[in-house]
Structures are given as structure tokens and as C-alpha cells.
Amino acid sequence: MNRTWLLRGGGLLLLLLLPWVLRDRLSLTIPLVIGLHAVLAIGLTLLAGQAGQVSLGQAAFYGIGAYTAALLTVRLGWDPWVALGMAVLVATSLAYALGAPVMVLRGHYLVLGTLALNVVVEVILRNWQDLTGGANGLSGVPPLHLGPLGELRGTLPYYYLTWGLVLLSLRMGHNLLRSRAGRALAAIRASEVAAVSLGIPPTRYKLQLFAYSAACAAVAGGLYAYELGFVSPSPFGFELSIAVLVMSVLGGIHHLPGAVLGAAIVTLLRELLRSLLPQLFRGGASAEYEAVVYGLLLAATVIAAPTGLWPLLTYWTRRPAQELRIQLERPVPPPPAQVPTDPIGPAHGSDPAVEVRSVTKRFGGLVAVDGLSFTVRPGEIYAIIGPNGAGKTTVLNLITGLLRPTTGTFALFGFPVHTLPPERIASLGVARTFQTPRVVWDLTVLDNVRLGMHLHLRTGFLTSLLGLNRGEEVRSTRQAEALLDRLGLAAHAHEIAANLPFGSLRLLELARALALRPRLLLLDEPASGLSGEQRGELARLIQEIREEGTTVVLVEHDVGMVLQVADRVLVLHQGRCIAEGSPAVVRAHPEVISAYLGPGGVQVATPIPGDLRSGQRAQA
Amino acid sequence: MKPLPAQGSPEEARDLRGHLQVYDLHASYGPIQALRGATLECAPGEFVAVIGPNGAGKSTLLRAILGLLPHRGEVLLDGRSLRALPTENRVRCGLALVPERRQLFDTLSVLDNLLLSGFGRGLSRPRMEERLRLVFSLFPVLAERQRALARSLSGGQQQMLAIGRALMSEPCVLLMDEPLLGLAPLIVSELLGLLRRLCAQGLSVVLVEQNARAALSVADRAYVLERGRIVQSGPARDLQADPAVQRAYLGGPPEPEASSGRES
Numbered sequence: 001m002n003r004t005w006l007l008r009g010g011g012l013l014l015l016l017l018l019p020w021v022l023r024d025r026l027s028l029t030i031p032l033v034i035g036l037h038a039v040l041a042i043g044l045t046l047l048a049g050q051a052g053q054v055s056l057g058q059a060a061f062y063g064i065g066a067y068t069a070a071l072l073t074v075r076l077g078w079d080p081w082v083a084l085g086m087a088v089l090v091a092t093s094l095a096y097a098l099g100a101p102v103m104v105l106r107g108h109y110l111v112l113g114t115l116a117l118n119v120v121v122e123v124i125l126r127n128w129q130d131l132t133g134g135a136n137g138l139s140g141v142p143p144l145h146l147g148p149l150g151e152l153r154g155t156l157p158y159y160y161l162t163w164g165l166v167l168l169s170l171r172m173g174h175n176l177l178r179s180r181a182g183r184a185l186a187a188i189r190a191s192e193v194a195a196v197s198l199g200i201p202p203t204r205y206k207l208q209l210f211a212y213s214a215a216c217a218a219v220a221g222g223l224y225a226y227e228l229g230f231v232s233p234s235p236f237g238f239e240l241s242i243a244v245l246v247m248s249v250l251g252g253i254h255h256l257p258g259a260v261l262g263a264a265i266v267t268l269l270r271e272l273l274r275s276l277l278p279q280l281f282r283g284g285a286s287a288e289y290e291a292v293v294y295g296l297l298l299a300a301t302v303i304a305a306p307t308g309l310w311p312l313l314t315y316w317t318r319r320p321a322q323e324l325r326i327q328l329e330r331p332v333p334p335p336p337a338q339v340p341t342d343p344i345g346p347a348h349g350s351d352p353a354v355e356v357r358s359v360t361k362r363f364g365g366l367v368a369v370d371g372l373s374f375t376v377r378p379g380e381i382y383a384i385i386g387p388n389g390a391g392k393t394t395v396l397n398l399i400t401g402l403l404r405p406t407t408g409t410f411a412l413f414g415f416p417v418h419t420l421p422p423e424r425i426a427s428l429g430v431a432r433t434f435q436t437p438r439v440v441w442d443l444t445v446l447d448n449v450r451l452g453m454h455l456h457l458r459t460g461f462l463t464s465l466l467g468l469n470r471g472e473e474v475r476s477t478r479q480a481e482a483l484l485d486r487l488g489l490a491a492h493a494h495e496i497a498a499n500l501p502f503g504s505l506r507l508l509e510l511a512r513a514l515a516l517r518p519r520l521l522l523l524d525e526p527a528s529g530l531s532g533e534q535r536g537e538l539a540r541l542i543q544e545i546r547e548e549g550t551t552v553v554l555v556e557h558d559v560g561m562v563l564q565v566a567d568r569v570l571v572l573h574q575g576r577c578i579a580e581g582s583p584a585v586v587r588a589h590p591e592v593i594s595a596y597l598g599p600g601g602v603q604v605a606t607p608i609p610g611d612l613r614s615g616q617r618a619q620a
Numbered sequence: 621m622k623p624l625p626a627q628g629s630p631e632e633a634r635d636l637r638g639h640l641q642v643y644d645l646h647a648s649y650g651p652i653q654a655l656r657g658a659t660l661e662c663a664p665g666e667f668v669a670v671i672g673p674n675g676a677g678k679s680t681l682l683r684a685i686l687g688l689l690p691h692r693g694e695v696l697l698d699g700r701s702l703r704a705l706p707t708e709n710r711v712r713c714g715l716a717l718v719p720e721r722r723q724l725f726d727t728l729s730v731l732d733n734l735l736l737s738g739f740g741r742g743l744s745r746p747r748m749e750e751r752l753r754l755v756f757s758l759f760p761v762l763a764e765r766q767r768a769l770a771r772s773l774s775g776g777q778q779q780m781l782a783i784g785r786a787l788m789s790e791p792c793v794l795l796m797d798e799p800l801l802g803l804a805p806l807i808v809s810e811l812l813g814l815l816r817r818l819c820a821q822g823l824s825v826v827l828v829e830q831n832a833r834a835a836l837s838v839a840d841r842a843y844v845l846e847r848g849r850i851v852q853s854g855p856a857r858d859l860q861a862d863p864a865v866q867r868a869y870l871g872g873p874p875e876p877e878a879s880s881g882r883e884s
Binding site for chain 2: 595
């Protein structure tokens with residue numbers, strides 16, 4: 001930790017004293033430009049690292065910021081600060097307008113969209129002479145003014161303003177990563193299916209982050225215009241967008257401060273090349289050679305240090321911290337938290353928890369669910385069993401809205417939901433687990449559970465950026481710790497989820513589902529991969545959850561467990577119901593035996609309660 | 621492509637008997653020691669189960685035997701060391717793995733997934749067809765859906781494909797990591813029955829299973845792995861009757877007198 005603070009303090013001191021070290025004021029321009037580029041790169045690093053979306057439009061938003069500020073002050077005589085605000089507004093609106101249709105599509109369409117934007121912006125800046133002044137640009141942009149300091153002229157005040165902005169955007173980015181919005185973005189990155197099942201709308205979060213990266217660029221652009229007093233199209237060309245991408249990758253796409261490092265290296269390199277290349281190649285065309293150098297640099301980074309330079313730089317500061325973390329075995333249990341157990345969603349009366357009416361689902365020629373109807377009563381444990389490929393998981397996917405029925409309808413607690421998107425169905429109080437646990441590998445166990453609380457937390461994107469979420473964070477941490485304690489995972493709370501063995505991942509996913517405080521809980525093979533002891537725990541837990549008023553739908557092959565906990569059992573075969581009823585009835589059903597259980601000794605992991613074999617239901 | 625070492629040639633592999641010996645195996649993930657000197661043996665035609673709690677190193681054990689991660693210690697097949705061989709050559713020597721979490725080739729068809737495994741071992745066409753018949757008779761649904769993409773199968777069917785793929789390589793030692801995960805009871809008993817028949821014909825099986833009840837009921841011998849070390853071993857029947865094993869891995873005594881033996 002000491003080393004980290006040493007690094008930070010040293011960096012800050014260097015920033016403060018740099019203007020006095022560089023007596024010659026002209027050369028202060030380079031540190032200023034590094035700062036402006038760092039802001040652009042921070043925006044892109046957040047977008048690429050957190051939302052997995054690459055933008056090639058940072059230069060365009062930078063230009064839009066600069067030109068909006070310049071035009072409003074020069075042509076309309078606006079106050080520079082107001083014009084700067086307007087520049088941010090224009091850039092974010094444009095980002096929303098461009099991003100909304102693009103972000104709905106999965107994959108790398110944003111790259112194409114922003115590439116086009118950059119070209120369009122460049123053409124407009126150069127050719128709309130009447131508005132932008134064309135290639136000659138706009139001059140006479142007034143400087144900013146700041147209270148008693150009056151008008152800010154010269155490079156020095158802008159140097160401090162820009163680096164203040166760099167530190168602010170680092171801080172805000174850091175806040176974002178440790179907030180509800182940051183966790184939501186991590187979930188979207190890991191699995192959109194899991195994210196929507198927790199009520200997280202992926203498009204909205206990706207759009208917000210894109211708009212934020214555009215806003216960062218616009219502020220930098222405004223500062224640029226005010227400092228120089230002049231704007232022209234050339235600094236906002238496509239090459240700069242490429243350079244910003246190189247900065248982000250070079251610094252490390254998952255390391256926010258790396259963006260500053262990358263900006264420094266690339267900007268210095270650029271200055272060096274601009275003085276060096278014309279001497280080497282007298283024929284001109286040095287800009288093309290510049291692009292070649294960026295390309296080589298990018299390739300070398302991806303091959304030699306795929307996670308960027310920042311982790312290498314900070315290696316010596318992290319080592320003692322890691323040793324510390326291993327010693328951190330929490331000897332004192334955390335104070336018990338008040339865990340609200342009241343489920344979310346609208347109150348319901350006697351309506352069935354799940355009502356499926358003649359639902360069919362076809363995948364091409366394959367009929368996965370074939371005219372299926374069943375009803376789950378509120379507060380019951382309803383098991384669905386059947387051979388592999390019978391359509392059990394498809395039924396869960398239909399109920400949670402991940403799939404749409406080909407024909408038929410279904411209702412949850414009396415609400416028709418077959419047309420709702422999955423995140424809306426989740427907000428009715430529906431939580432689920434997946435056959436293959438879909439946890440967020442790079443988040444801690446604790447944060448994975450807090451993801452489940454997404455619908456209960458209120459912190460939005462902006463409040464996350466500003467760090468105004470402390471109270472809620474503390475509360476949600478306590479509640480998550482209590483849940484982990486309940487599932488026996490408390491010792492792993494601060495580990496990265498990827499380090500957990502398979503069985504614990506299942507329990508973690510269950511904890512996350514419970515964090516949603518569901519009134520309907522859908523479990524897809526929760527016992528597979530669990531040890532005998534854990535299966536016993538799980539069976540007990542499922543019964544406890546039901547006692548708390550949650551309806552449970554359970555898909556499971558561990559017949560011993562199903563017979564032990566279920567109130568009623570539905571047996572699916574080729575998408576149709578072949579039997580429904582109490583466990584004892586289903587177990588004795590001849591068709592169930594021939595299609596599913598098999599005639600001989602069933603190799604179940606949980607011992608089948610002895611009295612059930614004689615046809616009597618055990619007292620749970 | 622590197623030339624294969626002599627002991628990896630398929631002709632010779634046919635004569636292998638599948639005697640697997642593992643001595644003092646160590647492996648770690650970064651600072652975490654997953655295996656701390658595991659020693660076990662699987663005789664030709666023997667069915668060995670490895671049970672143990674979550675995180676004991678069971679999957680790591682199989683991955684190390686196949687050479688999927690760096691390890692110290694000795695792995696012998698019929699007395700010959702595999703230590704210097706990369707994974708693909710160990711597969712050519714007759715090892716096959718049913719990996720944890722399936723790891724299929726999602727965008728290939730069911731049939732291509734199976735055939736690739738046969739190609740990887742270097743099987744001749746007739747022997748591949750013979751193997752394919754065996755796999756399809758065990759899992760008829762795979763024959764029905766052989767043109768479908770692997771990712772379009774249901775979870776349990778994907779598990780069948782992962783097992784089928786391993787069987788396709790005509791292994792002499794079959795390493796299985798939780799192969800029963802997500803399989804219906806009927807399929808589980810059919811699969812275990814087939815494995816027993818293959819063992820009778822000389823196949824050696826090392827089965828890692830959370831479902832200790834099923835594993836112990838079918839295996840000849842079993843090992844208990846805890847914290848990267850073998851802490852107990854013996855005939856599966858003896859372990860099944862061992863009170864400590866019952867408590868830890870079988871969810872209490874198998875035939876409770878009262879309604880539930882778990883609470884006692």
C-alpha cells in the first residue's frame with residue numbers, strides 16, 4: 001500500500017511542479033496535449049474495458065466539443081462555460097442517437113458506426129465553409145474566465161485545468177467500477193443472458209457508458225479550443241481516433257490509469273516522429289509513416305503485453321498488497337445484517353404462481369415443447385423431471401422470457417408475461433439459476449451476490465460516477481455477506497469468482513438469485529456438481545426458501561432430492577407431459593419408469609427416503 | 621506437425637494394456653497448490669473412482685495426467701513415462717478425457733465432434749465406423765441429431781456428446797471428469813453399465829465424481845482426494861461401508877431407519 005501511495009504522491013508532485021521544471025513555457029504544450037489525450041483515452045478505456053465496445057469516434061467527439069464551444073462563443077457570443085456545457089450536451093445526444101440503434105445489436109457494430117461518424121464529422125468540418133470556416137478554421141475563440149483570476153490566458157491555467165480533469169475522470173471512472181452500474185456492466189460483459197435475468201437492461205448501460213466517453217472527449221475538446229483560441233479540422237482527424245485506441249491498448253484496456261500512461265507514450269512518440277520522420281523521408285508523406293509506427297506499436301503490445309503496460313509498471317506496488325490479502329482470513333464474523341426477505345414484485349392473491357397454457361416452442365424442425373400446460377400454485381415446490389432433451393430447460397427459458405413461445409400463453413401471478421422482455425419479468429420477482437453457472441468470473445464472490453440486488457438498489461449511472469452511493473454500498477455489502485454466510489460461502493467472500501470450484505459456483509449463483517428476493521425461484525439442476533453433504537444442505541435450503549413464501553420450480557435429475565423436497569412433480573418427455581402429481585405417484589408411474597427412471601436401481605446421489613419407497617410421503 | 625514418437629503410433633497403441641501409474645504428482649495454479657503429491661494406480665481393465673470435496677484437486681489431477689497443465693511427478697502408461705509428452709501425444713498413446721463442463725466444438729455438428737476425436741487418435745476408417753456404432757448404440761439421440769450443431773443440443777445431450785467424443789478415440793485409459801452431470805437416471809445406469817462392459821474388455825477407467833454414491837457403486841477401487849493428496853483408498857465396497865466416507869460424501873448412512881438419517 002505504501003508503494004502505491006508513493007507512486008501516487010510522486011505523480012501528483014511531478015504534475016504540480018512540471019511547469020516550473022519546464023521553464024520554457026512553449027514546451028508545456030506537450031504535457032497539456034498529453035492530458036487532453038489522456039481524457040480521450042480514459043473514456044475509451046472505460047468503454048472498451050467495461051462494456052466490451054470499441055469506439056473509433058473519440059476524435060470526432062473531441063472535434064464536436066471543440067467546434068461547439070468555438071461556434072457558440074464566436075458566432076453567438078455565449079459565455080465560454082455555458083458553451084462548454086452545451087458541447088457536452090451535443091456530444092452525449094449524438095452518442096445516444098448513434099448508439100441506440102447500434103447497441104441493440106451484439107458484436108462490434110459500434111466500431112463501424114463510430115468509424116462512419118468520424119469520417120462524416122471530418123467532411124463537415126472541412127467542407128461546410130459558412131459554418132465552420134472550412135480548412136482555415138475559426139479564430140478568435142475567447143478564453144475561459146474563472147472568478148477572481150479573470151480570463152485564463154496562456155498555457156499554464158489550461159495545463160492545470162486539463163490535468164485536474166484527468167484526475168477527475170480517473171476518480172469518476174474508479175467510482176463507476178465499484179458501483180451498481182459498474183457491476184451491471186461486468187455482468188453484461190460476462191453474460192447478457194444472466195444480466196437480463198437479474199433485471200439489468202444491457203442496452204441502457206452500454207449506451208450510458210458510450211455517452212459518458214463522448215462527454216469526456218467533448219470537455220477535452222472545449223478546453224483545447226479555449227486554450228488555443230483557434231480551431232481547425234486537422235487535429236480531429238481519423239488518425240487521432242486510431243492513436244487514442246493505441247493509447248488505451250498500450251496502457252491496458254482493463255486498467256484505467258493505463259490510459260494516462262498510454263497517452264503519454266503515444267503523444268511523446270508522435271512529437272518525436274514529427275520531428276524525426278521529415279528528416280528521414282524527405283519526400284513528405286510522414287503522416288503515413290506515423291500510422292505504420294502506430295500499427296507496429298499496437299501489434300507489439302498485443303503480442304508482448306496483451307494486458308497492457310500498466311500492470312507491468314505497477315507490479316512492484318502490488319506484490320506486498322497481495323501477500324497481505326492472503327493473510328486476510330476474516331477471523332471475526334461480520335455483524336449480522338438485517339436481510340429484508342419480503343419479495344419484490346406486485347402483491348398477488350390466489351393467482352397461480354405459474355400458469356402455462358398450451359405452450360409450443362419450435363426450433364426449426366425440432367419441437368422442444370409441444371402443447372404443454374401446467375399450473376404451479378403459490379408457495380409450492382414444483383419439480384420438473386424428464387429425460388435429457390425433454391424440454392425442461394426450454395420451459396425455464398420460456399418462463400423467464402429468454403425465449404418466446406411459438407404458440408400459447410403463460411402468466412405469472414396472474415400477469416400475462418409471454419410478451420415481456422426478460423429484465424421486466426425479473427422485476428416481477430422471478431429469479432433463476434442456470435445449468436452451467438453463469439457467474440461473473442472477474443468480480444469477487446461478494447460483488448456477484450450484490451449483482452442479484454440490482455433491482456433493489458437505486459444508484460444510477462451519474463450518481464455512481466460521482467461516488468454518491470456509499471450508504472447503499474455498505475448496506476448491500478452487509479446483506480450480501482449475510483446471504484453468503486447462509487450458503488456457507490462467507491470465507492470466500494473476497495475471492496474472485498473464477499477461483500471457486502464448480503460446486504461452490506452453483507451455491508454462489510443461488511445466493512445471487514436469492515439476493516433478488518424472488519417470489520418465484522427457478523432452479524436448473526442445482527444439485528449437479530454438489531457433494532453429498534452439499535446436496536443435503538441444498539435440500540434443506542430449498543425447503544427453507546419455500547417456508548419464507550417463495551414458490552420454487554426445480555429441474556433436477558437427482559431423483560432422491562426431488563422425491564424428498566417436491567410437493568408435486570411434472571414429468572416431461574419429448575416436450576409433453578407424461579405424468580404429473582405427488583412424488584410417490586410419479587415414481588410408480590409405468591411410463592415414467594420406462595422413459596426416465598429405468599427399471600433397476602437408480603443411481604441417485606441423495607438417498608431416497610426409506611418410507612417413500614413404500615409409497616408414503618415423508619414429513620418434510 | 622512434429623513427428624510422433626514411436627510409442628505414440630496407433631499400431632502399437634492397440635497393444636497397450638492401459639496400466640496407468642501416477643506417482644507424487646504436484647501441480648499449482650499460480651500461488652495455489654492444487655495437487656501436493658497425489659499417487660494412484662489404475663490396472664488394465666480396472667474401474668477406479670476418485671471422490672473428494674469441492675476444490676480437492678480432482679479435476680486438476682485428470683488435467684495433469686493428460687498434460688493439460690504443468691506438473692511435477694511421474695505419469696506412467698504401461699511402464700513408459702509420459703512426462704515429456706505434450707497432450708496430443710498422450711492422447712495418441714491412448715489417454716482420453718471427458719472434460720469438466722463439456723468443452724465441445726460448439727459450431728461443429730454432432731458427427732464432426734465425434735469424427736474429430738477419431739482423427740485426433742489417427743484411427744482408420746473402419747475402426748472409426750465401429751466406434752461410431754458403439755457410441756450411437758449407447759446414445760441413440762446422438763444418432764438422431766448427428767447433423768445438428770453441438771451447441772443446439774440440450775445440456776444433458778451435450779454431456780452425452782462429450783462422453784461419446786472421448787470414447788471415439790478408442791482409449792485404453794478413459795479419464796472422466798464428472799461425466800454424470802446433468803444426465804437422466806436411466807442414461808446414468810446405461811452409461812455405467814457400458815463402462816463396466818468396456819472394462820471387462822480391458823478398458824481402464826478413472827472416474828472423478830461428486831456423485832460419490834453412483835461412483836462407489838460401480839467402481840472396483842476408489843481413492844479419496846482431499847487438499848491435493850490421496851487420504852484414503854481401497855476397494856470401493858469397503859469405502860462405501862466406511863462411516864467417515866458415508867458422512868462426508870454419501871449424505872449420511874444409505875438406509876436410514878427413520879424418516880431421515882441426515883439430521884442425526
